[in-house]
Amino acid sequence: MLKISQLIAYFILLSAVFLLPASLRGELVFLSAQSEVLTQTQEREILEKQLRELEGQIANIENDITKTQQEKDTLNNRIAILRNQLRRLDLQIEQSNILIGDLRSQIQDTSLSIERTSAEVEKAKDQIAEVLRHMYEESQKSKIEIVLTSGTLSDFFSSLAALAAVNVRLDELRGNLEELNDYLNNQQTALQSEKESEENFVKIQLLQKQESQALQVQTQQLLTETQGREVEYQRMLADTQRRAKEIRNRIFELIGVPDAPTFGEAVEIAKWAGAQAGVRPALLLAILTQESNLGKNVGQCNVADTTSGASVGINTGRRFSNGMHPKRDLPPFLVITRDLQRDPLSTPVSCPIAGLGGYGGAMGPAQFIPSTWMLYKARLDGLLGRPADPWNIKDAFLASALYLADSGATTQTYNAEWCAAQRYFSGRCGTTYRFYGDSVMSLAARYEQDIKTLESAR
Known part of the structure; x- marks a missing residue:
């Protein structure tokens, strides 16, 4: 002692x-x-x-x-x-x-x-x-x-x-x-x-x-179509009807939906959703393009375990223990799929990025995680007159439009839309991930021109 x-x-x-x-x-x-x-x-x-x-x-x-x-x-x-x-x-x-x-x-x-x-x-x-x-x-x-x-x-x-x-x-x-x-x-x-x-x-x-x-x-296609000749390029620019047809029929790829719309169809949906929230259709199209690109990069998974949130790659069979956040997102995901009478084990969600500690679980074209979707569910249900479906193209467009509106995009200025895009990606407006916002605004400018081409060809 x-x-x-x-x-x-x-x-x-x-x-x-x-x-x-x-x-x-x-x-x-x-x-x-x-x-x-x-x-x-x-x-x-x-x-x-x-x-x-x-x-x-x-x-x-x-x-x-x-x-x-x-x-x-x-x-x-x-x-x-x-x-x-x-x-x-x-x-x-x-x-x-x-x-x-x-x-x-x-x-x-x-x-x-x-x-x-x-x-x-x-x-x-x-x-x-x-x-x-x-x-x-x-x-x-x-x-x-x-x-x-x-x-x-x-x-x-x-x-x-x-x-x-x-x-x-x-x-x-x-x-x-x-x-x-x-x-x-x-x-x-x-x-x-x-x-x-x-x-x-x-x-x-x-x-x-x-x-x-x-x-x-795009560079290779341009050289092939014009055969490197200026006269052919100018002829392409002058042929508005041909360009409008190509733009209208172009497939607008969206993640999480089996039948992608044409660009012309996507524009009409974006106009409708944008009008509901006061958001520019071109910005909405750009956001959904960017999110679908991300979704394609990380791949699609199915939830494999409704207790842990583990998921498995649809095409690869690879199992992810961090498929979906078990506390934040799994419970609302089960509620969403139950209300829509979907099988939670066969409904596609995003895979996590391999080798990193974050979670997957983003849903449909808008790539909302379940907990975020639930924040908008009541408003979406009210506007749609039925339970909103994250995997439905129209519903996904509307959800994105509401989120962008809440993030300040309704003023439709460059800075406001850029900030809204940044918030869509990371939850805050800052320059750390500026490539996302820059890329969205570049896409939006291109889509704005495409929409004008379609309208002028009518």
């Missing part, structure tokens, strides 16, 4: 380990060697320099594109624009690679920090428990027993004073343990945020690669 003097010495040792000065509490027990900190700083400077250089190159290319667009619409200029757009996408993909790599490094560091903090928390708990046990044993002694074992009266009063001091120190140690727990919670929140950012940048990169492939095909 420890004597009071030994207990005090033991406690002072604990204090030295856990009671750090306030100036050091931000780091607690995770201070790196100075050389390592410098290395991390240097790495950060190199990374930021690379990103600045890429931003500069992208800005130069964008200036070239803008300048060429203001010139006469010739075949050479059109090809130059397409090739510059491809160069810009290559740089943006490189930019995404750097950002994803940096995020993965941050995730690794944060995960390590969480492991260390968790170990320190458990260690602190064990040592506090040990001190409390010894204090309890000492408190069970009677004052007479303490007097008899203290030797002198002076020792007796010293022992009582020491016990009081230990109580004060114990309170400090408990406070420090609370700080450790707070730090751990903050680190866990940071880790979740880093993982969400990684997932979003991977989605952005998927869109960039898909857009690059589409531009390559």
Whole structure:
């Protein structure tokens, strides 16, 4: 059994380990060697320099594109624009690679920090428990027993004073343990945020690669159709009726529906949905194109387990333990499918991105997760006069239109629509994932021209 003097010495040792000065509490027990900190700083400077250089190159290319667009619409200029757009996408993909790599490094560091903090928390708990046990044993002694074992009266009063001091120190140690727990919670929140950012940048990169492939095909088709001759290109531009027919009959691909509409049909649905919410049809078409592109990239799954939310790839058979969020989205998904008399195990939802920690489970062309769909269900049911179906094209268009309207798109200015697109993707208006908003607005501009071509050919 420890004597009071030994207990005090033991406690002072604990204090030295856990009671750090306030100036050091931000780091607690995770201070790196100075050389390592410098290395991390240097790495950060190199990374930021690379990103600045890429931003500069992208800005130069964008200036070239803008300048060429203001010139006469010739075949050479059109090809130059397409090739510059491809160069810009290559740089943006490189930019995404750097950002994803940096995020993965941050995730690794944060995960390590969480492991260390968790170990320190458990260690602190064990040592506090040990001190409390010894204090309890000492408190069970009677004052007479303490007097008899203290030797002198002076020792007796010293022992009582020491016990009081230990109580004060114990309170400090408990406070420090609370700080450790707070730090751990903050680190866990940071880790979740880093993982969400990684997932979003991977989605952005998927869109960039898909857009690059589409531009390559578009460039080759243009060269093939014109045979590289200006006269053929000008004839194509002048043939409004032919262009209108091609635009009208073009398939408007949507994720999660078996029979995709033509572009002409999609325009009519977008006009109807846009009128209900005050949203520009071209913006709505652009959002649904972008979301369908994302859905095609991640693939389609079926929920395989209505308890855990695990899913399985429809075409691949690959099983995902993180198919759908078991608490946030699985319960509303089961409600949605039940109300629509759909089999929850054979209704398509998006797969999660392989290798990442996020969840899949987005539904239909609008790619709403079930919990978000439920926020709009009552309004949708009221406007439609029946239970809204995420996999119904008309319902999906209307849901997207309402979301965009709630996000500020009703003013129909460039900035407001861009912000609404950003909120559709990440829940907030910011420049972190600006490619999504930029791409949506570029698509919307193209669709606006297509709609005008259709209307002028009537």
